[in-house]
Amino acid sequence: MRRDNINYFLVGLFTLISLTVLLVALYKITGRVGQAEPYHVYFRNIAGLGKGTHVTYEGYQVGYVDRLVPEQTGQGTRYRVEVLVRRDWRIPEDSQARIHATGLLGDTVIEIAEGGSERHLEPGAAIPGAPAQDVFAVLNEVAAEVGGLTRDSLRPLLDNLNTQVSGIGGEVQARLPGILGGLESMVGRLDNSAARLESILDADTETRVDSILVNVDDMSRDLAGLSRGLQSSQQALDALLADAHALVRDNDADVRRSVVGLRRSVEASARAIDAIMHDLRQASRNMNEFSRQIRGNPGLLIRSRPQTGEE
Numbered sequence: 450m451r452r453d454n455i456n457y458f459l460v461g462l463f464t465l466i467s468l469t470v471l472l473v474a475l476y477k478i479t480g481r482v483g484q485a486e487p488y489h490v491y492f493r494n495i496a497g498l499g500k501g502t503h504v505t506y507e508g509y510q511v512g513y514v515d516r517l518v519p520e521q522t523g524q525g526t527r528y529r530v531e532v533l534v535r536r537d538w539r540i541p542e543d544s545q546a547r548i549h550a551t552g553l554l555g556d557t558v559i560e561i562a563e564g565g566s567e568r569h570l571e572p573g574a575a576i577p578g579a580p581a582q583d584v585f586a587v588l589n590e591v592a593a594e595v596g597g598l599t600r601d602s603l604r605p606l607l608d609n610l611n612t613q614v615s616g617i618g619g620e621v622q623a624r625l626p627g628i629l630g631g632l633e634s635m636v637g638r639l640d641n642s643a644a645r646l647e648s649i650l651d652a653d654t655e656t657r658v659d660s661i662l663v664n665v666d667d668m669s670r671d672l673a674g675l676s677r678g679l680q681s682s683q684q685a686l687d688a689l690l691a692d693a694h695a696l697v698r699d700n701d702a703d704v705r706r707s708v709v710g711l712r713r714s715v716e717a718s719a720r721a722i723d724a725i726m727h728d729l730r731q732a733s734r735n736m737n738e739f740s741r742q743i744r745g746n747p748g749l750l751i752r753s754r755p756q757t758g759e760e
Contacts, residue, residue, distance in 0.1 A: 485512060485533035486572035490546045490559065493580070495528045497557030498548060504532045505549075506561045511538050514559065532559065532576075540576065541566040547579040 492498075495517060504512035512534035519528050534540070543564030550557050561576065570576065697704060 484536045486536050487515070487531060488534055488540070488570065488572065488574060488576050489529050489531045490576045490578045492528050492530060492548065492578050493525070495530060495548070497550065498530065498559070503556070503558045504534060504546075504561065505558050506538065506540070507563050508560075511535050511561075530559070539569040542568045542570055544570075544576060545579045546576045 498514060498517065500514055500516065502514040503510050504514065512532050514530060515533045516531040517528060518531065519526060540561065541564035543566040544561055545564070546559055546561045548557060549560035562579075
């Protein structure tokens with residue numbers, strides 16, 4: 450009897466534990482977050498939403514949808530989506546909520562994008578809603594744009610390219626015989642040139658070329674020796690100039706006295722030359738006068754007039 454009671458107790462305990470695990474799993478699946486605070490969001494379209502839909506904050510689950518309430522106004526129908534968010538979660542005033550699909554086959558959630566305001570919404574306040582991004586609509590728009598691009602740009606471009614290629618192919622085909630003929634003629638001229646070059650480059654030519662190269666090599670060596678000689682000459686000339694400079698520097702006083710004496714000699718010579726030139730000019734005038742008188746009266750060479758004392 451006691452054994453049966455133990456079995457009943459174990460079975461009941463196992464059932465209770467299983468039920469607890471099931472309740473916890475259901476709680477997690479449905480997105481319940483324990484103590485929560487109410488907020489609401491207005492959307493024009495709530496496709497994909499339902500009671501229990503998860504509410505995420507920058508990808509992190511913070512609540513779930515509690516109720517969907519349609520409201521018809523003068524501007525059209527809108528939907529009040531009431532959500533429950535964790536009590537300790539603060540939402541900036543400029544945050545935005547939008548309906549977001551985690552993937553093509555993923556669940557639809559309400560994603561709250563965090564704002565930058567330092568002020569936070571009070572419980573029960575409205576979270577600003579943003580239009581939902583429909584992935585399929587975007588894909589349809591992209592497909593339409595690609596189709597338009599293909600129809601309006603790519604197809605005419607390909608047609609034009611096909612036309613150009615066809616024209617170029619026909620022109621090349623028409624000119625190909627002439628091009629081949631020109632190539633054959635050019636190859637023939639190249640063969641003739643190669644034959645003439647081969648006849649020029651015989652054994653004698655190679656010998657002369659080798660001799661020229663040897664002479665160029667010898668000349669190069671001679672130029673190198675000449676360069677070395679010029680360098681030694683330059684060094685000797687530099688030494689000579691240095692000696693002359695040292696000589697002038699060491700005999701500066703004597704050189705200065707020599708220059709002064711030479712200048713005085715030159716000045717004295719210049720003064721003497723001036724006197725000599727004066728006498729030469731006097732003699733030249735006398736000779737001119739003598740020549741004039743002789744030409745006028747050659748007899749003066751035989752008889753002369755006595756000097757009267759007049760110049």
